[in-house]
Amino acid sequence: MTGIVVVGEALVDLVAESGGRRFRADPGGGPANIAVGLGRLGSPVTLVTTLGGDAFGRLVTGHLTAAGVAPSVHPAPFTPLAVVTVDGAGVPSYDFAISWDVPALELPPDTAVLHAGSLAAAMAAAPVEAAMAAAPVVSYDPNIRPRLLGDRACERLRVERQVGLSDVVKASDEDLAWLYPAEDPVQVAHRWRGLGPALVVVTRGARGCVAVTASGRFERPAPPVEVADTVGAGDAFMSGLLSGLLSAGLLEPGALTRADETTLSGPLADALASAAITCTRPGADPPTKEELKAFL
Incomplete structure (x- = not known):
């Protein structure tokens, strides 16, 4: 089997520019x-997603295909929007106009790895979880957006259910702080690993990341860079991690159970570098293979 299938939202980020009266339209959405x-x-x-047949939908489709992504689109009444404001430290906040209503998801027959998470996994949990249960290897990023979620306890149960369907899980310390107030994020990662995944990674912004496996926990620092903003940094980390795991042969069924600090060194370096590069330029703009190689 070959191929990674990503399931989830594609949208347009309307990013507030100086003064807040003008907005730049950037293709986005975590998945x-x-x-x-x-x-x-x-x-x-x-990418299995929903898009409207409008100008924003055409913008997103062009962006995907230019990057070498094969879109598999379920028609929607409109292309989802996120209004993004960035504070003085480059940290974004979001307001959404989104729907994600897909009654069933049929995975391509050559699916080797499924990545799921973000808003689609919250708004259409049943079909997303059915797809996760059917995939040979599953990656998951809850990518918590509190303004669009329900009761914290209910969301916590949903996320834990989806963690249990996964082999690789990435979550930010901010995600875990919302789900489990006052708990140590790394202790949560250890607990999550006990639910099923072979690898749980907690990202900590400028402090790098912590990986938890059966062989223990280990930390990696983030490369120092001059930050333009952090929009899309977590997504770039996830794509760098998955690409690195794929190159290392660790996304074959069962391979991750043997992962340790040595075998994960390369994939985590790719992930951290991908996120760092993205932070140096505005918007969600992950690196190319050549840019990543030059940075490393």
Whole structure:
């Protein structure tokens, strides 16, 4: 089997420019950003998503195909939007106009790895979880957006259910702080690993990441860069991680159970570098394979 299939939202980020009265339209959405990142790194990737037949939908489709992503589009009444404002530290906040209503998801027959998460996994949990259960290897990023979620306890149960269907899980310390207030994110990662995944990675912004496997936990620092903004950094980390795991032969069924600090060194370096490069330029703009190689 070959191919990574990403399931989830593609949308347009309306990014507020100076003064807040003008907005720049950038293709975005966590799963779409991850698919674009994988495509730019040379991985064969399909994005299963919803888009409207409008100008924004055409903008997103062109962006995906230019990166080497094969879009598999369920028609929607409109292309989802996210209004993005960035604070003085480059940290974004989001307001959404989105629907994601797909009654069933049929995976391509050559699917080797499924990546799921973000808003689609919250708004259409049943079909997304059915696809996760059917895939040979599953990657998951909850990518919590509190404004669009329901009761914290209910969302926590949903996320834990989806973690249990996964082999690789990435979550930010901010995700875990919302799901489990006052708990140590790394301890949560250890607990999540006990639910099923072989690898759980906690990203910590400028402090790098912590990986938890059966062989223990280990930390990696983030490369120092001059930050333009952090939009899409977590998505770039995820695409770099998946690309690195794929290149290392660790996304074959069962391979991740043998992963340790040595075998994960390369994929984590790719992930951290991908995120760092993205932080140096505005918007969700993950690196190409050549840019990543030059950075490393």
